[in-house]
Amino acid sequence: MVRRGLAVLLGAALGFMGLVGGASPARALPTPSGYPITGVDVSYFQGPSFDWAAAARGGARFAYIRVSEQDGRVVPHNNPDPFYATNQAGARANGLYTGAYHRARPDLSSGKQQADVLLGFAPYVADGRSLPPMLDIEWPRADWGLNDCYNMTPAQLVAWIRDFVTEIAVRTGRPAMIYTNTNWWNPCTGSSASFAANPLFIANYSQNPPPLPAGWTSFTMWQHAAGAAIPGSDYSSADLDVFRGDHAALARLLGGPATSLLATVNNRYVTAENSGASALIANRTAIGAWEQFDQIDAGGGLVAFRARINGRYVTAENAGVSPLIANRTAVGAWERFRIITNTDGTVSLLANVNNRYVTAEQAGTQPLIANRTTVGPWEKFRAATPPAPVHLLAGANLRYVTADGGGASPLIANGTTAGPAQQFDQIDAGGGLVAFRARINGRYVTAENAGVSPLIANRTVVGAWERFRIITNTDGTVSLLANANNRYVTAEQAGTQQLIANRTTVGPWERFVQMTG
Secondary structure (H helix, E strand, O other): OOOOOHHHHHHHHHHHHHHHOOOOOOOOOOOOOOOOOEEEEEOHHHOOOOOHHHHHHOOEEEEEEEEEEEOOOOOOOEEEOOOHHHHHHHHHHOOOEEEEEEEOOOOOOOHHHHHHHHHHHOOOOOOOOEOOOEEEOOOOOHHHOOOOOOOOOHHHHHHHHHHHHHHHHHHHOOOOEEEEOHHHHHHHHOOOOOOOOOOEEEEOOOOOOOOOOOOOOOOOEEEEEEEEEOOOOOOOEEEEEEEOOOHHHHHHHHOOOOEEEEEOOOOEEEEEOHHHOOOEEEEEOOOOHHHOEEEEEEEOOEEEEEEOOOOOEEEEOHHHOOOEEEEEOOOOHHHOEEEEEOOOOOEEEEEOOOOOEEEEOHHHOOOEEEEEOOOOHHHOEEEEOOOOOEEEEEOOOOEEEEEHHHHOOOEEEEEOOOOHHHOEEEEEEEOOEEEEEEOOOOOEEEEHHHHOOOEEEEEOOOOHHHOEEEEEOOOOOEEEEEOOOOOEEEEOHHHOOEEEEEEOOOOHHHOEEEEEO
16 A cells, blocks of 8 residues: 555655565564564555565465556546456465455545446455455545545545445445554544444554554554565565454454364364364364364365464374374475265365375264274264354444344344344245344344334244345345335434334335345
């Protein structure tokens, strides 16, 4: 990302160094303490030969890559970043999670149009490796001839940002990341607190946690240095970033389906015991955080498994002599497996390091180990995909619908994060209708008193009041028509009051975005 003033000059210098391989950059800056997950963000200014291998060796786990912007021609022109494809391929080849970002020009065209530009050049795929699409909104470049706020009022800028992030949500089912700076955001948006449900990527070049823009109580990512050397490279520089959270939190941000393995010998799920500190063992009856893995293509028909709880790869320890454990930061020979599909539809895992099958030792009472030459009952597994929860984002205020009070209070659109209270299972209720079961208490949402009272998650079975019809609107949002009274559910008073099914037509308060992951 290119900042105004001094940062613009820095960006120009980066372009020169990246394109012609100029003098080595300054020594790599230290990472702020307390943030073990690091990353980089890059654009055209890093040139076509960014050293992704060095970035990976230096510990980078993620990268945001510029994909597009609009230039200042009389007729706005969509401008793809010429090095996006090269950077995307390089980052992925070296095991980094990646996300695409768009540099905003709100003075040129609508937020929806520019969101569509981003997704046109870089379609979002919920593959468990892709970060949410990101909006880069900050000071204009000096040569654009605009004031700090793009010659727009705070209300106009807030409306433009809302237009952008709503389009991303509608088209991807994910909340857009917003990259900005507090010193730009507060004056230019009038200290808008409307976007707290969007993850924040804050720019602040220091070693101390930065002050936050209005509305946010925490950041998701922090750009702590601009144009700094990356460890292990003689020539590549980048903006340096950290992620606020652990590997499980990063996995939640990435979304995408997880993989869980069910041992058929005892009908138990394989777990990365003790958050990955102990060996894998098939002893769980349900899927939780420790039982979820990302299945990674390791090349040559092989795969690797990365435990979501700690971000480490599963290894056939000591070349298969010791039990499997999720403790590796990179994929080598011991971390590669071949998936063998058996005639009964189960799968077996053949360790690349010793050509032995993984077994749920002693019928699952002992840790998994790769020591079998043939497939028997202990070597058979079934792959399971944990069902993804549904979140409803209210168009009225861009807040998540919440089963308030752990489900004891009516639903209200006040959530800024998609946590347990905002998670629902969408159930087919027959006849084109659905029901919503709140994960926080396992109860179904009802249009209480045939719709006269607010919606609340307090029913153990699905009846007439617990059924809803999903209506898809022309803008991609959805509305919920209650079967109880044939009225639309509204986020009453722009979301400040509880949800209730009392509207006969669809307006802004009756529109929701179905989010997943």
